[in-house]
Amino acid sequence: MKGVKKEHLPEKVCATCGKPFSWRKKWEKVWDEVKHCSDKCRKHR
Numbered sequence: 001m002k003g004v005k006k007e008h009l010p011e012k013v014c015a016t017c018g019k020p021f022s023w024r025k026k027w028e029k030v031w032d033e034v035k036h037c038s039d040k041c042r043k044h045r
Contacts, residue, residue: 006022009022009023010022010023010031011023012034012035014035014036014037014038014041015035015036015041015045016036016037016041016042016044016045017037017041019037021037
């Protein structure tokens with residue numbers, strides 16, 4: 001994802017709150033497994 005502008009990053013929809021969220025560097029290796037936008041949503045599924 002190096003050199004990609006923010007508006008062109010991949011997005012997903014949170015399984016808990018339904019809001020869209022963008023790719024983050026910390027999720028680089030596990031992006032396919034990420035289903036929630038935050039720890040709060042992950043805990044309140």
